[in-house]
């Protein structure tokens with residue numbers, strides 16, 4: 001767990017946020033929905049929802065990608081920022097939108113069974129077919 005007080009934004013800074021407290025180690029999600037929204041696999045950390053403070057939501061919009069999941073993205077620059085599931089008290093944040101240094105590391109690969117064929121996973125980290 002990172003003890004850093006994290007800050008982040010999308011590329012155009014229409015969405016700016018900060019996180020109080022720790023962030024979880026980064027999950028690399030290889031599902032097809034993350035690929036379609038991120039253009040590649042999605043690297044995501046998370047925190048309790050109450051620890052995420054969105055300082056600017058000028059261009060933030062939520063897309064319901066499945067019955068229980070919403071994805072937050074920037075309508076101006078296209079940045080993929082947030083992922084939240086109905087009933088969960090956590091919110092996921094794409095690690096690439098955090099300002100550096102993040103102090104975080106990828107801990108595992110998930111939904112590996114759905115990953116695209118143009119890359120291989122060779123870092124030796126745990127791989128799960130689903131979550």
Ligand SMILES: [Zn+2]
Nearest residue numbers: 010012074077
């Ligand atoms: Zn933006």
Ligand SMILES: [Zn+2]
Nearest residue numbers: 029030031034
């Ligand atoms: Zn995914």
